[in-house]
């Protein structure tokens with residue numbers, strides 16, 4: 001059993017690394033107007049088509065010491081970082097939820113979140129495509145939950161109520177601070193995640209996202225530029241998916 005767990009965790013990590021790599025390329029090409037990645041992977045500087053040995057997540061980058069084999073220009077550290085993020089998130093989900101439909105559901109959600117976070121990081125835009133994908137996936141996996149009726153009702157009510165509250169608060173904040181506090185995409189994403197997490201874990205998600213977002217804002221303040229909130233929500237959502245139930249249970253146990 002232990003060997004099987006180690007083996008499947010390893011497989012999940014590889015799957016996650018490949019997903020992270022693919023979604024990062026998708027995000028980087030999104031800016032250039034391509035809807036999804038097409039054709040073979042190339043060096044963005046010299047156009048050198050990558051061979052199989054240059055396509056191994058993380059390891060290729062280390063083996064090449066972060067430089068293109070053809071033009072020797074540096075390859076962004078963003079490639080191995082996004083691959084490592086994907087590997088860690090997918091392995092974590094498998095270790096936590098094992099071989100279950102929920103693992104598949106969370107991996108799809110994590111993939112959508114990574115794509116949104118990478119694109120938002122580059123462009124300050126949270127695209128609708130992956131949000132619709134996550135919405136469809138939520139509905140498709142509903143019957144796999146034993147308490148699917150309760151999950152559906154509490155998810156939809158939470159999404160509507162939380163969405164309305166956040167929208168109102170952000171409109172008031174916009175008035176007070178005279179600039180856009182939360183984008184429409186951020187509000188849509190939080191409402192979408194409320195479907196997945198229900199009332200208490202969604203509340204935890206909002207608090208976590210704000211804390212992570214504030215940390216980012218402080219870190220980026222040196223550059224005096226607005227920061228994207230999407231990556232903060234995505235990180236918060238992964239944390240809630242992993243530990244939300246325990247935190248809410250522990251907090252509820254205090255009373």
Ligand SMILES: [Zn+2]
Pocket residue numbers: 043044045046047048068069070071072073
């Ligand atoms: Zn090159």
